[in-house]
Structure formats: structure tokens, C-alpha cells
Amino acid sequence: MSIAIAVTPHHEVAGHFGKAAGFVVYDEQGQQIAELINQGRKEVGCKHKKQLQAQLAEHNVKTLLLGNVGQRSLARLLRAGFSVFRVPNRTAVQDVLNGSVSREPLLTAEQGRPCKREKGGCGCGCGSKKTVKPAKIGMMTKGNANLQGLTKIGGVKL
Template structure:
């Protein structure tokens, strides 16, 4: 079981999960075991946040400490079994590890920061249902031509 802290480039607690420069991962004895870089922190969407979650899980992180997190990311983290705590932004990592700052447990998605975009408007499709695209000439489905729904090709009726 490990603890991860979202950090800024100056190794202070980052203000937001998805925009953190990286994460420092400590074991139960407080020994640094990994430092993860958030290479997608400037990206829009959820893909890099899902990748961060997977990296944290690979390092057997159980507890996540951060400044803030969006509602969707928080919901995904809680569903995955992470214990998430909010600590003051810009706190030193050492103060967090030594228990010198307050930890607010985040137990439901509503405690996260509301999304600034409309549902699914971040460009990654989160929160929106996928619609089946209509068949086009030349498209194949499983190796067979998909002509379902076509009534004319080049003026010729089928």
C-alpha cells in the first residue's frame, strides 16, 4: 500500500489532479519509491487522467493526496478504490507526510470541482453516449460490405 501526492514542478502540493506536474509515491514508512511525470497535464480531455490512474494503481497506491480534483476524475478514483484527500495547495510534501497539514477526506464525487465544460464537451467523449455512425460506401463490417440502409448508388436503385 502506497501514498501518492500530486505535486507542482517545485515539489509542492498541486492545485489540481489532472494538471499536476507529477506524483511522488511513498511507501508506508515514508520512503520515496517512485516519481511519476504527468506528461499530459496540458492536454484537454480525460485520456491522460485515466493513464495517471493506471500508473498509480501499478505502484499499488491506496491513498491519494491533492489540492483539488474534478468531479468526474474523483468519481473514477473512488470507484477504483482510492482513498482521496484534499490538502492545502502549495503545502510542502514534507509537511503533508509529517501530518502538519489537515486532510479532508473526499468521499463522494460532489466534493470535487464541477466541470467547466458541458457534459462530454471536453472532447474526449466522457459523459456522452457513443452514437453509431451511418454506413458509407466502401465501409466494411467484419469483412463483408455493409450495404444496409442504402437505396441508391450513383443514381441506380438497388
């Protein structure tokens, strides 16, 4: 069983799971056993977060310490059996390992940050429903056209 800490490039606790520069993995005795680099930290979307979770699982990580995490990522981590704790952002990793900072257990997805995806801010399309725009006169369509919003054709009511 291992512990992973989300870190910045300066090896301080990162402010967010998906945007962390990497994760430092420690064994039960506090010895560093791996350092994972977050290749997708500047990407929009969720694919890299799922890859991070898989990498953490490969290193037998059961406890994850971070500054913050989105609700959907937190839900995914909790379902996978990770114990997730929030610690103050920008805290030195050594202080976290020594236990000199408080750890807040994150037990439900609602304890994470609200997802921007609900507003369509994520950009990756997962989790957001796209509305179909009504057809307009002269509009080229592929497949079925949505004619619900169409009420007049050339001044003639339908």
C-alpha cells in the same frame, strides 16, 4: 500499500489532479519509492487521467493526496478503491508527510470540482451530448438529414 502526492514542478501540492506535474509515491514509512511524471498534463480530455490512475494502481497506491480534483475523476478514483484526501494547495510535500497540515477526506464525487465537460468546455467530447443542427436548403448532408427544423422551402410551408 503506498501513498501518492500530486505535485507541482517545485514539489509542492498541486492544485488539481489532472494538471499536476507529477506524483511522488511513498511507502508506509515515508520513503520515496517512485516519481511519476504526468505527460498529459497540458492535454485536453480525459485519456491521460485514466492513464495516471493506472500508473498509480501499478505502484500499489491506495491513498492519494491532492489540492483538488474534478467530480468525474474523483468518482473514477473512488470506484477504483483509492482513498482521496484534499490538502491545501502549494503546501510543501514534507509538511504533508509530517502530518502538519489538515487532510479533508473526499468520500463522494460531489466533493470534487464541477466538470467543465457538462458545458462542453472540455473539448474531448466525452460526457457531453452534441445536438444535431437542423438541415438548411442547399446543405450537403452525410447519411440521414434532420429535417425537423425545416418549415419552408422557397416560401412554401411544409
